[in-house]
Amino acid sequence: SQELEQSPQSLIVQEGKNLTINCTSSKTLYGLYWYKQKYGEGLIFLMMLQKGGEEKSHEKITAKLDEKKQQSSLHITASQPSHAGIYLCGAGLGNQFYFGTGTSLTVIP
Amino acid sequence: EAGVAQSPRYKIIEKRQSVAFWCNPISGHATLYWYQQILGQGPKLLIQFQNNGVVDDSQLPKDRFSAERLKGVDSTLKIQPAKLEDSAVYLCASSLVGFDYEQYFGPGTRLTVT
Numbered sequence: 001s002q003e004l005e006q007s008p009q010s011l012i013v014q015e016g017k018n019l020t021i022n023c024t025s026s027k028t029l030y031g032l033y034w035y036k037q038k039y040g041e042g043l044i045f046l047m048m049l050q051k052g053g054e055e056k057s058h059e060k061i062t063a064k065l066d067e068k069k070q071q072s073s074l075h076i077t078a079s080q081p082s083h084a085g086i087y088l089c090g091a092g093l094g095n096q097f098y099f100g101t102g103t104s105l106t107v108i109p
Numbered sequence: 110e111a112g113v114a115q116s117p118r119y120k121i122i123e124k125r126q127s128v129a130f131w132c133n134p135i136s137g138h139a140t141l142y143w144y145q146q147i148l149g150q151g152p153k154l155l156i157q158f159q160n161n162g163v164v165d166d167s168q169l170p171k172d173r174f175s176a177e178r179l180k181g182v183d184s185t186l187k188i189q190p191a192k193l194e195d196s197a198v199y200l201c202a203s204s205l206v207g208f209d210y211e212q213y214f215g216p217g218t219r220l221t222v223t
Contacts, residue, residue: 004151033211042113042200042214043152088151092208095165097142099151 003027003093004100012106018077021103023089025070032072033090034063037102043088046074079107111135113215115201121221127189130218134182134203140164141178142212143186144200152200158184159207191222 005024013019023032031050035043047056052067060077076083084107089100114133122128134141140159144152155174156166161181169176173192178184188195198219202212 031209035214040217040219042216043202043212045211045213048211090151090212096167097154097157097208097212099144099153102149102151 002101003096003098004089004091006087006089006100006103008103009101010104010106012108013079015080015107015109016078018075019079019105020076021074021087021105023072023074023100025091025093027070027093029065029067029070029072029091031091032065034072034074035088035090035099037086037088038084039086046087076105079105081107081109083107113201113203113213115199115215115218117218118216119219119221121223122191124193124222125190127187128191128220129185129187130199130201130220132184132186132201132215134184134201135213137205138203138213139181139206140204140210141184142202142204143176143184144202146198146200146217148197155186164207188220191220193222196220196222 003026007022033048034046037043049065055064062075065072087103116131142157143155146152155169156176157164158178161178176186198217200217201215204210204212
């Protein structure tokens with residue numbers, strides 16, 4: 001079983017549309033990271049959420065952490081082709097760091 | 110600031126051969142991680158070093174995989190002998206200290222075992 005489950009697995013959206021990606025943990029979250037990966041490349045850090053209820057924004061990407069629900073969401077407003085890639089949530093759970101299953105985003109111009 | 114360096118970028122070997130990957134983390138980062146990413150999945154942590162000591166290697170298949178970080182700076186990950194299921198991208202990352210700081214990733218090494 002996966003410690004971090006993401007949904008949806010993939011998304012295809014028209015440029016300009018909003019979208020949300022969810023990440024659900026099987027254990028209590030004390031912090032959560034969001035990364036983006038383009039094919040054939042390493043992961044790029046987007047943002048880190050450390051406290052329940054925390055919300056952070058960078059450009060058109062907003063992420064929230066709901067510790068009670070053991071969930072985080074990533075919201076992209078007015079998507080652009082540059083947002084395309086694989087979005088991964090990650091968290092330290094015990095002695096291990098886990099990544100989610102990933103969400104593949106395609107933005108159609 | 111220089112990022113995390115990895116080499117080689119690509120490697121193709123036959124099963125039962127051995128292979129080694131090298132990683133140089135960001136200067137001053139105490140923690141170094143090796144991940145295995147199989148196509149279509151999220152990265153899986155294989156081993157975590159703090160300086161030159163192992164913090165966790167519970168997911169490392171120790172019968173064939175080994176890793177070292179002798180001087181607390183760069184690191185090597187070795188597979189011997191390789192199996193078909195080892196085909197994956199091997200990612201190296203580093204952070205200031207542990208999970209409380211963001212990890213910076215290298216470009217990865219794509220390994221194909223035939």
